[in-house]
Amino acid sequence: MLETYREIYFHPRTQFITIDTSGNVLESDDILFKLKKGDDISSVSLFFKGLSAYFDVDEENDIKFTCIHLENNDRQEYTCDIEFKTFAGAQPTLIIIHDFSEHYKYYQEVAQSRNESVINSQILELKNKYLKEKEDFKNTFIANFSHELRNPLTGVTAFCSVLQKTDMTPEQQDYVEVIKSSADHLRNMIGDILEVSKIEVGKLSLHEELFDFHELIDMLEFTYSVKAKQKNIEFEIDFDEKIPRYIESDKTRIKQILENLIENALKFTSSGKITVLIKENQRRARKVNLSISVQDTGIGIPDEKLVLIFNSFTQLNNSRKFVGTGLGLSIVKGLVELMDGKITVESKVKEGSTFKININLRYPINQEATSLETKSDIERKNYLSKEKYNILLAEDSELAQMAVLKILAQEGNFFLDIITNGEDVIESVIHNEYDMILMDIRMPGTHGDELTKMIRSLPVQNCKTIPILALTANLYDADKKRYKKMGMNDIIEKPFDESTLLKKIYKHLK
Amino acid sequence: MKKASKKIILLGHFGVGKSSLIRQFVENTFTSDYKVTIGVHILKKEVEISPDETISLIIWDLEGYDDIKKTRASYLLGTHGFIYVFDVTRPATFENLENDITYLTNQYANTPLKVVGNKVDLVTKTYLKENKDMFGVAPDFFTSAKTGDKVDDMFIALAKELVK
Numbered sequence: 024m025l026e027t028y029r030e031i032y033f034h035p036r037t038q039f040i041t042i043d044t045s046g047n048v049l050e051s052d053d054i055l056f057k058l059k060k061g062d063d064i065s066s067v068s069l070f071f072k073g074l075s076a077y078f079d080v081d082e083e084n085d086i087k088f089t090c091i092h093l094e095n096n097d098r099q100e101y102t103c104d105i106e107f108k109t110f111a112g113a114q115p116t117l118i119i120i121h122d123f124s125e126h127y128k129y130y131q132e133v134a135q136s137r138n139e140s141v142i143n144s145q146i147l148e149l150k151n152k153y154l155k156e157k158e159d160f161k162n163t164f165i166a167n168f169s170h171e172l173r174n175p176l177t178g179v180t181a182f183c184s185v186l187q188k189t190d191m192t193p194e195q196q197d198y199v200e201v202i203k204s205s206a207d208h209l210r211n212m213i214g215d216i217l218e219v220s221k222i223e224v225g226k227l228s229l230h231e232e233l234f235d236f237h238e239l240i241d242m243l244e245f246t247y248s249v250k251a252k253q254k255n256i257e258f259e260i261d262f263d264e265k266i267p268r269y270i271e272s273d274k275t276r277i278k279q280i281l282e283n284l285i286e287n288a289l290k291f292t293s294s295g296k297i298t299v300l301i302k303e304n305q306r307r308a309r310k311v312n313l314s315i316s317v318q319d320t321g322i323g324i325p326d327e328k329l330v331l332i333f334n335s336f337t338q339l340n341n342s343r344k345f346v347g348t349g350l351g352l353s354i355v356k357g358l359v360e361l362m363d364g365k366i367t368v369e370s371k372v373k374e375g376s377t378f379k380i381n382i383n384l385r386y387p388i389n390q391e392a393t394s395l396e397t398k399s400d401i402e403r404k405n406y407l408s409k410e411k412y413n414i415l416l417a418e419d420s421e422l423a424q425m426a427v428l429k430i431l432a433q434e435g436n437f438f439l440d441i442i443t444n445g446e447d448v449i450e451s452v453i454h455n456e457y458d459m460i461l462m463d464i465r466m467p468g469t470h471g472d473e474l475t476k477m478i479r480s481l482p483v484q485n486c487k488t489i490p491i492l493a494l495t496a497n498l499y500d501a502d503k504k505r506y507k508k509m510g511m512n513d514i515i516e517k518p519f520d521e522s523t524l525l526k527k528i529y530k531h532l533k
Numbered sequence: 534m535k536k537a538s539k540k541i542i543l544l545g546h547f548g549v550g551k552s553s554l555i556r557q558f559v560e561n562t563f564t565s566d567y568k569v570t571i572g573v574h575i576l577k578k579e580v581e582i583s584p585d586e587t588i589s590l591i592i593w594d595l596e597g598y599d600d601i602k603k604t605r606a607s608y609l610l611g612t613h614g615f616i617y618v619f620d621v622t623r624p625a626t627f628e629n630l631e632n633d634i635t636y637l638t639n640q641y642a643n644t645p646l647k648v649v650g651n652k653v654d655l656v657t658k659t660y661l662k663e664n665k666d667m668f669g670v671a672p673d674f675f676t677s678a679k680t681g682d683k684v685d686d687m688f689i690a691l692a693k694e695l696v697k
Contacts, residue, residue, distance in 0.1 A: 070575050
């Protein structure tokens with residue numbers, strides 16, 4: 024029976040051929056390729072042309088080739104492994120051709136799928152990289168552009184404060200108020216753009232500090248109750264008093280998150296109520312988990328647009344009725360995620376929206392022993408030891424020079440030296456005894472941070488301890504770290520107003 | 534008229550267009566459908582390199598590997614010339630170009646070699662100019678199997694070197 028099965032099912036797929044030293048066929052069993060004695064072996068395939076150098080060797084060789092594509096006279100294709108054996112002693116060369124077409128057909132399918140998948144993923148990776156480069160370029164451009172806008176705004180903001188203290192008619196006062204409020208609005212928008220670009224390039228980091236969370240909420244309730252009243256809508260904060268009073272987190276960012284959400288609700292609500300609910304869920308390992316929701320009765324968001332709501336520059340209602348950059352919610356999402364929190368939104372058109380945040384905040388276990396008692400910086404001026412202080416202002420922008428000069432002149436506590444070129448700063452520091460240096464960063468000659476490093480290394484009394492404050496709009500974390508490393512004590516952010524400048528100065532004067 | 538047969542091999546990663554370059558050179562055809570080469574396909578084309586000299590190029594189209602050292606040594610036996618192909622759009626195919634070329638020139642010091650950046654139809658000339666340093670080795674030719682740009686020139690230049 025076995026023999027019968029063999030006859031039915033066994034199809035030999037291996038051909039044996041012998042050739043002479045010229046590559047002509049001596050014998051062939053013709054299992055795959057029909058050959059006559061004397062045929063050139065290269066007529067089976069061009070493959071054998073490449074082996075002609077081995078046809079007449081008189082030594083033992085066993086060369087194996089895998090997966091060679093051959094074609095017979097009927098143009099039938101085979102995928103074969105080939106053994107090429109030469110012998111010593113004038114024995115003819117033996118060629119053994121194994122037909123593994125079925126096996127290689129399967130291998131081909133596997134390789135096709137594997138290679139396609141690898142190539143597609145490489146192409147996808149490249150596309151992502153390209154998109155990321157484009158995005159980074161955009162964000163860097165925005166960051167630089169925003170920075171350039173901040174400098175002229177410093178002049179506008181600072182001089183508005185100065186102008187308001189001069190003798191003006193009520194009409195002129197109103198005009199100044201309009202300029203000031205427009206400049207503030209512009210500054211906030213530039214700030215938003217800068218924040219988004221920082222978040223998107225991962226250059227925004229959190230600065231934890233201990234603060235009174237209850238006081239922050241009280242302040243927000245007061246501010247927004249007034250604003251809501253002006254729009255004739257109700258405003259309520261339902262605050263869980265069990266929440267720890269003192270929290271260790273980035274106060275500025277938490278305030279920003281809440282403010283942006285409430286501002287957003289106010290913007291899109293013309294009647295009804297805005298409710299802020301802040302509830303404690305649980306406490307674990309010095310962390311309190313909070314649910315915060317801001318619910319409004321505003322215009323609402325269509326379902327299909329909910330996914331877009333947190334995108335940058337997306338303001339769903341394009342009817343110019345609602346002004347703004349459309350960055351507020353994008354910033355909120357970026358900040359919440361930076362704090363390892365989660366934000367979601369539920370909404371119904373014409374009924375309103377609810378933004379929900381779940382976030383963990385650190386808190387000191389012993390709340391009773393925690394205190395934030397410190398003198399406010401501006402109060403420090405009542406405790407100063409000298410009547411007049413010498414301040415050096417190293418700044419090339421005439422606008423900024425004038426602004427600082429006017430603000431300090433009104434205080435009456437300062438003598439001010441102004442230097443416009445980085446190279447002259449060192450000489451002036453050596454020959455004068457200053458109580459403080461206000462140092463612009465981007466100055467002609469040497470940059471402010473480099474100058475600080477030089478000043479700190481001068482062998483002159485007080486050079487190591489004199490407060491040096493940076494005046495700058497370069498506010499990436501890397502910049503801030505560099506200023507500190509170079510020996511700067513603090514940063515005054517451009518554009519600055521009167522109170523910011525004075526607070527920082529009084530904070531560092533002895 | 535002189536007539537010689539020379540075996541040349543195309544090497545490089547998978548999907549860089551080795552088979553397409555050969556088809557364009559031998560048959561003047563191109564398809565954008567990718568079909569993986571497994572093992573070896575062998576094709577032939579006669580090239581007239583001077584009025585009295587023709588060369589028969591036996592072109593071995595090898596399965597692509599991401600590591601040149603994985604190429605079976607038996608395939609390379611009796612090779613007269615190499616063409617190393619990479620895809621100018623896929624960094625993975627030229628990340629090791631410098632090492633691969635060094636390996637080939639060390640192992641086969643006297644065998645002519647052409648380095649070819651293929652698929653230039655997918656990029657601009659400015660891209661090639663600005664990114665030429667990232668290839669690691671200056672390619673002898675930038676080709677497009679799709680448009681046929683520089684394909685014949687590349688094979689003929691190698692053929693001429695084979696009979697020097």
